[in-house]
Amino acid sequence: xxxARPNPLFRNLMAKLAAxxxxxxxxxxxxxxxAWTVTYSFTNSKxxxxxxxxxxxxxxxxxxxxxxxxxxxxxxxxxxxxxxxxLLIGFVLAALMDQKIRFENTFRTIILYPFAxxxxxxxxxxxxxxxxxxxxxxxxxxxxxxGFTFDPLYNAQIVIFGILIAGLWQGTGLVMVLMLAGxxxxxxxxxxxxxxxGIPMWKTYLFxxxxxxxxxxxxxxxxxxxxxxxxxxxxVAQTSxxxxxxxxxxxxxxxxxxxxxxxLGQGFAASTMMLLAVLIVVIPWAYLEFGGKKRV
Amino acid sequence: MTHMRNLLAASxxxxxxxxxxxxxxxxxxxxxxxxxxxxxxxxxALDANPDHSWVDGAIAGGGGTARPIxxxxxxxxxxxxxxxxxxxxxAEELIEAGLLRDMTHVAEAEGWADIxxxxxxxxxxxxxxxxxxxxxxxxxxxxxxxxxxxxxAAGVDVPTNWDEYTAAADALRAADIQPLAxxxxxxxxxxxxxxxxxxxxxxxxxxxxxxxxxxxxxAGEEMARVFQAAAAARDMARGSNxxxxxxxxxxxxxxxxxxxxxxxxxxxxxxxxxxxxxxxxTCLPGLGVRDVISTGGDAFYFPETGDAxxxxxxxxxxxxxxxxxxxxxxxxxxxxxxxxxxxxxxAANDCMKKGLEILAxxxxxxxxxxxxxxxxxxxxxxxxxxxxxDDGITPEAAQETFVSIVxxxx
Numbered sequence: 001x002x003x004a005r006p007n008p009l010f011r012n013l014m015a016k017l018a019a020x021x022x023x024x025x026x027x028x029x030x031x032x033x034x035a036w037t038v039t040y041s042f043t044n045s046k047x048x049x050x051x052x053x054x055x056x057x058x059x060x061x062x063x064x065x066x067x068x069x070x071x072x073x074x075x076x077x078x079x080x081x082x083x084x085x086x087l088l089i090g091f092v093l094a095a096l097m098d099q100k101i102r103f104e105n106t107f108r109t110i111i112l113y114p115f116a117x118x119x120x121x122x123x124x125x126x127x128x129x130x131x132x133x134x135x136x137x138x139x140x141x142x143x144x145x146x147g148f149t150f151d152p153l154y155n156a157q158i159v160i161f162g163i164l165i166a167g168l169w170q171g172t173g174l175v176m177v178l179m180l181a182g183x184x185x186x187x188x189x190x191x192x193x194x195x196x197x198g199i200p201m202w203k204t205y206l207f208x209x210x211x212x213x214x215x216x217x218x219x220x221x222x223x224x225x226x227x228x229x230x231x232x233x234x235x236v237a238q239t240s241x242x243x244x245x246x247x248x249x250x251x252x253x254x255x256x257x258x259x260x261x262x263x264l265g266q267g268f269a270a271s272t273m274m275l276l277a278v279l280i281v282v283i284p285w286a287y288l289e290f291g292g293k294k295r296v
Numbered sequence: 297m298t299h300m301r302n303l304l305a306a307s308x309x310x311x312x313x314x315x316x317x318x319x320x321x322x323x324x325x326x327x328x329x330x331x332x333x334x335x336x337x338x339x340x341a342l343d344a345n346p347d348h349s350w351v352d353g354a355i356a357g358g359g360g361t362a363r364p365i366x367x368x369x370x371x372x373x374x375x376x377x378x379x380x381x382x383x384x385x386x387a388e389e390l391i392e393a394g395l396l397r398d399m400t401h402v403a404e405a406e407g408w409a410d411i412x413x414x415x416x417x418x419x420x421x422x423x424x425x426x427x428x429x430x431x432x433x434x435x436x437x438x439x440x441x442x443x444x445x446x447x448x449a450a451g452v453d454v455p456t457n458w459d460e461y462t463a464a465a466d467a468l469r470a471a472d473i474q475p476l477a478x479x480x481x482x483x484x485x486x487x488x489x490x491x492x493x494x495x496x497x498x499x500x501x502x503x504x505x506x507x508x509x510x511x512x513x514x515a516g517e518e519m520a521r522v523f524q525a526a527a528a529a530r531d532m533a534r535g536s537n538x539x540x541x542x543x544x545x546x547x548x549x550x551x552x553x554x555x556x557x558x559x560x561x562x563x564x565x566x567x568x569x570x571x572x573x574x575x576x577x578t579c580l581p582g583l584g585v586r587d588v589i590s591t592g593g594d595a596f597y598f599p600e601t602g603d604a605x606x607x608x609x610x611x612x613x614x615x616x617x618x619x620x621x622x623x624x625x626x627x628x629x630x631x632x633x634x635x636x637x638x639x640x641x642x643a644a645n646d647c648m649k650k651g652l653e654i655l656a657x658x659x660x661x662x663x664x665x666x667x668x669x670x671x672x673x674x675x676x677x678x679x680x681x682x683x684x685x686d687d688g689i690t691p692e693a694a695q696e697t698f699v700s701i702v703x704x705x706x
Contacts, residue, residue, distance in 0.1 A: 046671065047367065047389040061704065066697065067678045132537070154537060156686055240539075242480050244685030245678055259364035261674035262389070 034275065041268035049264055058269035068270065071248045074160045078249070079228040081164050082171070086224055087217075089168065090175025095205060097176070098183045108180070112173035119170065123237025126166035127153065130238075153239055156246035163238055163247060170234075171227060175220055182216030183209065218289065229278055250274050318605035320377035320613060322596075323353040323369075325362040326630075328542075330564040334629035338432075341616045341625075348609040351377075360483075363670075370395050375599035377606050378613055383420040383431055383595035384665035390597075391423045397598040397607070402614045403427040411618065413637040414591055414658070420666045421595060429595040430614045432623075433632035436589035436651065437559045437663070438491050440580040441566070445551040446473050457584030458495065458525075461555060465532045468554045476532035477544040477553035478684060482677035484541055485684040488529065488557050489676075490664050493522050494590065495583045499661035506667035511703040515695070523691035523698075529557075530684050548577065557583070559592075563647050564631040573646040581647075587654050592663025593632060672705045 044054045062068050093111060097104055114122065129135045132151040140148040152162030186209055194204040210217075232251040235241060241248040250270060258267030320342065326335045332354075339350040353376055355362040363386065366379045370390060381387050390396050403409070403418075412418040412431060421429040440461065447454045447464065450471040455461040465475040478484060494502045497518045504510045505519075513519065536553065538544050545565045547553035556562065563579065571577050582588045596617060598610040616622055623634040628643055633651050641652065654660070664673070679701065683694045 046669070048371065048393055064700070065675075065678075066682070240481075242681070242685065244682040246682075246685070256674065257671070259367075260360045261671050262363075262367075262386075262669065263671040263674070266671070 037268050038272050038275075041265060041272045043265050045264040045268070047262040047264070054265075058265045059273075062266065062269050062273065067245050067248055068250070068253055070245055071250045071253050074247060075228070075231065075249050077160050078164055078167070078231060079225075081161075082167055082228055083221070083224055085164075085168055086172050086175045087220065089172050090220070091179050091210075093172070093176040094179035094183055097180055108177065112177055114170045115173045117170065119233040120237045122166050122170045123234045126162070126169070127238045130162050130165075154243060156243050159239060159243065159247045163234055166238060167231070167234055171224065175224065178216060178220050178223075179213075182213040185216075186212055225281070229274065318347065318603075318609040319349050319351045320606060320609040321351040321353045322378045322380075322613070323355060323362070323366055323376045324380035325355050325358055326380070327354050327356045328564075329568065330629060330631060334626050337625040337629060338613075338617065338622065341619070341622045342609075342613050345612060348612055353379075370599050375601055377601070378596050378598050378610060380432075380594050380596050381429075382592060382663070382665045383417065383429060384592070384663060384667075385669050386665065387429070387597050388423070388669070390599075391428050395600060396428050397600050397610065398426045398428060399430065399598060399610075399614050400427045402430075402611050406615055406618060408618060411636045411638065413635065414655070414660050416591055416660070416662055416666070417593070417595075417635055420662075429597045430617045431593060431595045431635045432617050433627055433630055434589075434591050434593045434635060434655070435559055435561060435632050436581075436592065437487055438495055438582045438589050439560055439562065439647075440555055440557055440583045441545065441548055441562055442555040442578040442580065443548045443551045443553065444576060444578060446471075446548075446554045449473060449551070450554070454578050455580075455584070457580065460584075462525075462528050462532065464554070465528075473551070474536050474547060474553040475555070476529060477536045477538070477547040477556040478529075478533040479536075479541045479544040480539050480681070480685065481541065482681035483673075484544070484558075485680035486673070486676040487559070488684070489522075489526050489680045491557050491583065492525050492529065493519070494588065494661060495585045496525055497522050498586070499588050499590075502664070503662060503667065505702055506664060506672075506705075507662070509702055509705050511699050514702040515699045519695060519698070520691070523695045526680075526683065526694075527691045530687070533684060534687070560589075560633075560647070560651060561631060563645070567631070567645070579647040579650065581650050581654055586659075587657070588659045588661055589651060589654050590663040591655075591660045592665055593635070669706065672701065675701045675704075 040049050041058055042053050042055060043050060044052050044057065097107060101107070117125075130151070130153045132138065132149075132154060137148060137150045140150070152158045152165070190208060190212075191204070194208060199208075230251055231249050232255065235247055235249050235252055239247045241252055251274070254267045254270045254274070257263045257270065261267075322339075324335060326332060335352075335354070339352065342348050342350045355365055359382065363381065366376070366381075367390070369375060375395070387396060408418055408427070408430075409415075417431040417434070418427065421427050421431060440458070442454055442461070444454050446468065450464065450467040450473060452464045452467045453460075455464055468475040478488060490502065493505075501513060501518055505514050536544060536547065538547065541558055541562070542565050544553070544556050545558060545562045546569075548556050549566060549569045549571060563573070566573070566577055573579060596613070598614065601607065601610075618636065620636065620639045623636060623639050624641065627634045628641065631648070633648065633655055634641065637656065641648065644652065668676070676698075679694065679697050683689050
């Protein structure tokens with residue numbers, strides 16, 4: 001009874017010591033940097049940071065700016081479409097791949113390959129493919145359909161879908177591989193049981209397999225979502241935000257105002273809004289996901 | 297003047313002790329053919345003195361790419377020996393933070409106050425009575441470049457002013473020629489608008505609005521007319537699917553477009569294409585409406601390094617940049633005007649001579665970069681690139697946004 005229990009703080013002391021550099025990095029770089037950015041978003045810092053606080057002035061200006069509103073709208077459209085379509089296409093491809101086909105390795109490599117390219121390369125490739133003179137439109141017109149028009153990057157109404165195509169082409173392969181790994185993790189016995197019960201294949205996928213793959217879906221969602229929020233290089237490579245400001249995105253707004261616009265305060269305010277948007281999505285999700293498990 | 301420079305060079309040589317050559321890294325964004333040839337003239341002039349050697353730190357991609365790199369290197373404590381910016385407010389905060397070197401001693405020794413013409417160029421380098429930069433050239437925005445062959449094909453005379461040009465737009469369209477070439481990059485749209493404002497409403501209006509932040513004038517009748525003219529220009533520019541300014545210039549060179557509003561750097565493109573001013577193309581300073589050019593351009597700044605050898609090299613470079621022979625050699629290659637009125641530019645072409653005449657007559661105006669911060673310019677870029685690409689925005693709505701930008705500016 002009397003002998004003291006070891007202090008939990010000193011359990012696995014070596015492991016904790018080894019983790020200190022990473023903990024420091026996380027605290028100083030991530031948390032410290034974030035706090036600094038949020039603080040300075042309330043100042044009127046221009047080229048250099050300075051402590052002249054102006055309250056919410058930067059935020060008022062931000063929400064009055066047409067370009068910021070266009071950026072938000074574009075990110076919403078891109079985000080929702082990219083989330084839904086990449087999950088859908090990724091899962092269908094994975095399900096097709098799971099039918100014990102021949103040359104599966106070859107197909108898997110081909111479909112995953114675009115993921116090995118950077119967004120800049122992807123953007124440049126699709127800029128040429130979608131170019132009306134040299135790309136798809138030019139080829140189809142060359143084959144005789146003179147009235148054929150397909151120039152998403154030059155049409156302000158649909159330019160964001162031109163970017164979406166490139167984003168999907170690059171990212172769907174990864175989703176497929178993750179889904180395929182999830183499908184392979186499903187016990188074959190379940191398939192056999194479903195077949196014995198005479199459940200059609202699509203119903204098995206929809207009502208048995210997909211609910212069992214929940215952890216895989218969550219991982220995939222997080223990966224896709226983080227890719228959406230930081231969308232920047234694809235836009236720069238494909239359209240530089242044009243035509244006009246029709247394909248601007250929030251990350252590009254932040255960069256342009258911080259560096260070429262020499263207005264740090266405005267850039268910080270915009271990046272704080274981005275952080276806020278991420279937190280609004282992540283906190284309830286993390287609460288449900290991790291908060292729930294502990295109670296069990 | 298020359299012996300003064302020699303004296304200075306001698307004294308710096310003594311200070312440096314002539315042990316070994318000090319490397320002076322010079323950062324700039326002059327990377328196109330003509331620009332690189334011009335900057336090589338500066339390097340040659342500096343290297344003529346064995347005590348100094350020019351290390352070229354060119355950054356491709358223009359000012360938008362280069363400026364953030366320069367600023368982050370200086371703030372990060374790794375300054376180059378000298379760097380090029382457009383003179384104006386781009387380096388304002390670096391000067392206030394004490395990161396750039398006061399070059400007043402060189403300016404006084406060389407007598408810059410007497411030779412720099414127009415004096416506004418030196419004023420743009422001056423903060424609290426101290427001089428922080430060395431202006432090297434004058435570039436002006438207010439030029440209309442017209443293709444003679446395009447107007448011939450359309451069956452109309454080559455216009456002599458903006459009104460004749462807009463009147464010819466339909467004839468050009470009918471002949472399947474793009475009336476006005478405009479690249480999609482944001483700065484080209486806002487530049488075009490600023491030119492319309494300076495020529496149609498007058499330079500005093502531009503100076504009042506951008507210099508004093510006069511939002512009432514910005515909301516007024518005069519500006520409403522400029523916005524109507526901009527809407528007309530938008531109609532004329534519809535269909536020019538190019539990005540870069542030199543691609544737009546190329547449309548004029550190849551007679552696929554009637555004209556382009558672009559700064560005098562465009563004439564380098566005409567020269568490279570072997571075209572002759574007057575015969576193949578026509579240039580109208582001030583859009584033919586009023587003879588006025590802005591005196592923007594490039595200037596060199598010198599960061600604080602704390603290294604005596606580099607400081608000696610900085611002093612030498614500052615003196616060389618304004619020397620008469622460097623001015624002639626550099627500006628002929630660059631296609632820009634010299635910053636001193638007392639040099640002979642006999643080799644200049646017709647368009648450059650027109651510019652020199654306007655400069656000599658003193659009808660100049662400050663460049664937009666001298667009046668606006670980069671923050672304001674960025675907002676104007678956003679507004680006008682959207683306006684010129686999207687027909688849905690009425691001139692009235694654009695003017696409203698314009699007024700709110702002017703009200704916010706500092």
